[in-house]
Amino acid sequence: MTDVLETEGLTKKFGRLVAVDDVSVTIDSDDITSIIGPNGAGKTSFYNLLAGQYEPTEGTVRIRPRDGDELVDVTGKPPHEINRLGLSRAFQINNVFEGLSVVDNVRIARISREGRTLDIRSLARDDTELTERAHEILELTNLEEVAHEQCENLSHGDVRKVEIAVALGTDPSVVLLDEPTAGMNPTETERMVELVRSLDETTDTTFVLTEHDMDVVLGISDRILVLDNGELIAQGTPDEVMADERVRKAYLGIDDSDGAAANDGAETGRGEEA
Numbered sequence: 353m354t355d356v357l358e359t360e361g362l363t364k365k366f367g368r369l370v371a372v373d374d375v376s377v378t379i380d381s382d383d384i385t386s387i388i389g390p391n392g393a394g395k396t397s398f399y400n401l402l403a404g405q406y407e408p409t410e411g412t413v414r415i416r417p418r419d420g421d422e423l424v425d426v427t428g429k430p431p432h433e434i435n436r437l438g439l440s441r442a443f444q445i446n447n448v449f450e451g452l453s454v455v456d457n458v459r460i461a462r463i464s465r466e467g468r469t470l471d472i473r474s475l476a477r478d479d480t481e482l483t484e485r486a487h488e489i490l491e492l493t494n495l496e497e498v499a500h501e502q503c504e505n506l507s508h509g510d511v512r513k514v515e516i517a518v519a520l521g522t523d524p525s526v527v528l529l530d531e532p533t534a535g536m537n538p539t540e541t542e543r544m545v546e547l548v549r550s551l552d553e554t555t556d557t558t559f560v561l562t563e564h565d566m567d568v569v570l571g572i573s574d575r576i577l578v579l580d581n582g583e584l585i586a587q588g589t590p591d592e593v594m595a596d597e598r599v600r601k602a603y604l605g606i607d608d609s610d611g612a613a614a615n616d617g618a619e620t621g622r623g624e625e626a
């Protein structure tokens with residue numbers, strides 16, 4: 353077991369709204385981890401804290417750099433620096449240049465990883481190693497056939513794969529996927545699940561995802577973290593989490609104690625003044 357990411361007391365407040373509330377978790381490189389929770393639970397805010405888009409109100413984030421053994425504190429660092437250290441993010445942020453080919457998108461990701469200036473000349477340069485590695489990533493993500501297509505001509509499913517390929521372009525230790533199957537039909541969904549599974553096996557990268565499709569979550573996850581009202585209310589294997597009473601109540605809407613009166617005054621008033 354190796355930790356790749358760790359938060360301690362991570363908290364984000366927007367005025368009186370606590371979007372992420374004192375979350376302490378450890379993510380293991382052996383696991384595919386899913387973060388679930390109802391709409392507004394704080395999943396995207398949690399990602400924004402990990403990737404540096406939001407600065408925490410309290411708490412810390414530590415990640416394992418791509419070439420390191422020890423976790424390093426990245427709390428409050430800007431997104432590009434956290435990305436360079438080893439955390440990449442795909443989806444819900446636009447990381448694909450539509451006017452460029454698939455392979456050039458991945459080459460750009462690698463150029464930025466090396467901290468080189470991003471201009472059109474660096475793309476035109478004949479950099480064999482860079483290009484070879486980009487094609488390797490396209491092989492892994494089943495994109496080699498469309499390597500020279502402009503991204504604007506690709507299907508939705510392929511664009512999402514390019515987003516993953518671009519995220520992998522920096523050789524990250526962790527990739528955060530935000531709803532990887534959103535907007536996909538059942539066939540595309542099944543392919544995406546297969547892809548993440550195979551990438552988990554063939555690369556040194558650890559995958560974390562948020563996902564609302566419970567079939568996907570249960571089919572892909574080694575470990576599940578459950579957020580509700582910004583709080584981590586449960587974590588464990590799929591079986592453990594699905595058997596958890598708070599999860600059944602808060603997330604699945606199943607009240608084992610039977611009856612509306614058993615609501616024990618749960619705070620439901622949040623977000624009204626946001």
Ligand SMILES: Nc1ncnc2c1ncn2[C@@H]1O[C@H](COP(=O)(O)OP(=O)(O)O)[C@@H](O)[C@H]1O
Pocket residue numbers: 366369370371389390391392393394395396397398623626
């Ligand atoms: N930039 C922001 N400013 C104010 N409130 C925000 C901001 N980002 C998120 N929130 C609030 O934080 C809560 C959690 O949102 P979010 O992280 O998007 O949840 P999820 O991704 O689980 O649906 C919501 O009540 C949302 O309105």
Ligand SMILES: [Mg+2]
Pocket residue numbers: 395396397
């Ligand atoms: Mg979200």
